[in-house]
Amino acid sequence: MEEKTLPPQPLDEWMLALLACSCPAHLPVHLNAEKTELICACGRYAFAIGEDGIPNMLLEEAKVLNPDADPAQVTSAEESD
Numbered sequence: 001m002e003e004k005t006l007p008p009q010p011l012d013e014w015m016l017a018l019l020a021c022s023c024p025a026h027l028p029v030h031l032n033a034e035k036t037e038l039i040c041a042c043g044r045y046a047f048a049i050g051e052d053g054i055p056n057m058l059l060e061e062a063k064v065l066n067p068d069a070d071p072a073q074v075t076s077a078e079e080s081d
């Protein structure tokens with residue numbers, strides 16, 4: 001594994017695929033239009049992305065976009081049953 005000092009980079013698709021929301025449902029997240037936040041698939045939480053490009057996935061520090069959104073009621077595409 002190579003380790004190089006790279007400048008901060010925008011989040012890539014592959015990294016998004018690795019990330020999951022910290023809510024109990026662990027739903028996938030996606031970038032908002034400004035690429036400053038990661039939005040949980042449940043629509044409830046927004047996680048800020050720091051200047052270093054690292055998202056803060058702490059649930060207690062996440063912004064609540066929609067208090068009515070319930071992660072437990074969102075079915076992940078991978079778990080269609």
Ligand SMILES: [Zn+2]
Pocket residue numbers: 021022023024025026027040041042043044045071
């Ligand atoms: Zn969530």
